[in-house]
Amino acid sequence: MFTSENFSVFGRAALQQAFDFGLLGPGSVEAHISHALGYSDVAGQVGAITTGRVADLGSGGGLPGLVLAEAWPEANLVLIDAAERRCVFLSTSVEDMGLENRVSVRRGRAEELGHAEDLRSSFDLVVARSFGPPPVLAECAAPLLKIGGWMIVSEPPSIEATEQRWPEQGLAILGFSGSTPVKSDRHFVAIQKVEATEDRYPRRVGVPGKRPLFPILDR
Numbered sequence: 001m002f003t004s005e006n007f008s009v010f011g012r013a014a015l016q017q018a019f020d021f022g023l024l025g026p027g028s029v030e031a032h033i034s035h036a037l038g039y040s041d042v043a044g045q046v047g048a049i050t051t052g053r054v055a056d057l058g059s060g061g062g063l064p065g066l067v068l069a070e071a072w073p074e075a076n077l078v079l080i081d082a083a084e085r086r087c088v089f090l091s092t093s094v095e096d097m098g099l100e101n102r103v104s105v106r107r108g109r110a111e112e113l114g115h116a117e118d119l120r121s122s123f124d125l126v127v128a129r130s131f132g133p134p135p136v137l138a139e140c141a142a143p144l145l146k147i148g149g150w151m152i153v154s155e156p157p158s159i160e161a162t163e164q165r166w167p168e169q170g171l172a173i174l175g176f177s178g179s180t181p182v183k184s185d186r187h188f189v190a191i192q193k194v195e196a197t198e199d200r201y202p203r204r205v206g207v208p209g210k211r212p213l214f215p216i217l218d219r
Contacts, residue, residue: 066093109205
């Protein structure tokens, strides 16, 4: 079992650098590693595939992607981010950690990358942390997933609000089933794609946030 103690020195150095660059939120690097490993715990609970293709949507400073890349040695990961500065940092970190044979970095807006032939409907799992409101994330993640794939999202502590934040009818528009709240050391939601996503999704850049498919609720 992979634990925070197994995370490499090179990985820790990368995350410390991300913190120093202002690419990570508050909290210690150890706390961020522990949080990232929660995704692995949840994937195991719901039976998500962690030996296939995984996308970290809005990877930023490398969380949870860099941690999961070591925790899942058989997975091929794509770290997706829109900002050039963050992508340069991610690419350097992947090389420093010796992961370039199975971890790549893709720069671009998720609304556009969801229509890329080499990405669309090609992932077994999409993970995201602090990407955006539920309807925006769902619309950007669904087109990337294969049918049967899972999206795992870190959630606020008030897990009781999960069904309101991720309404079943809204998710169904994108081919998702209803949400499954999962409690690890932190709160997560796991949502499975059960039907194909219509070709028109995701919509143009900025539209998912301006005209969300279901209401955006406060955390």
